[in-house]
Amino acid sequence: DAGVTQSPTHLIKTRGQQVTLRCSPKSGHDTVSWYQQALGQGPQFIFQYYEEEERQRGNFPDRFSGHQYPNYSSELNVNALLLGDSALYLCASSLAWVGNQPQHFGDGTRLSIL
Amino acid sequence: DAKTTQPPSMDCAEGRAANLPCNHSTISGNEYVYWYRQIHSQGPQYIIHGLKNNETNEMASLIITEDRKSSTLILPHATLRDTAVYYCIVRESNFGNEKLTFGTGTRLTIIP
Helix, strand or coil: CCCCEEECCEEEECCCCCEEEEEECCCCCCEEEEEEECCCCCCEEEEEEECCEEEEECCCCCCEEEEECCCCCEEEEECCCCHHHCEEEEEEEECCCCCCCCCEECCCEEEEEC | CCCCECCCEEEEECCCCEEEEEECCCCCCCCEEEEEEECCCCCCEEEEEECCCCEECCCCEEEECCCCCEEEEEECCCCHHHCEEEEEEEECCCCCCCCCCCCCCEEEEEEC
């Protein structure tokens, strides 16, 4: 049973460019959450998708957007990249509205902005 | 902001029990305590969670004080593979769609 998979594993971009990161949730999960982890810090919640809609959002600008597809996979898009966007981007999947549900994380995409 | 306080780092000898403390003095009655760990270059891994009772699974034990203002994660026989950053998280519900608010965690180093 495959867990959460993310692609690509590493990515290098320059300032001002746009990037798309992809996530496939664990089998049977319907909810995808995205987190940003800067070096030496804990992950910070970006937003969450359920039923193809953004349901919750953390304190991130509109440059960060996402999408969820009918098969529950998800994308994170970041426009007008800044140096400060360099981080590990983590995807977590879970089952919404079901008790005792931990979020399961992928190993992330490491994004470097030059 | 994270609702928990953890020591930034701890060491533990291999084979001994590792006891990781967490302070969550402002926890409310319906909030859960979750523990995750993150091994270098990997995503966070779920360990255990609880509401008010002590919990045990194949990875660890969670001891929550009676007033719920603090808890301790116990790894009974630490191995080198337990070296990681451990995050204690207070979560409003145990539903899958409830977000996680991470702090900076405790860096646990297992010493051979």
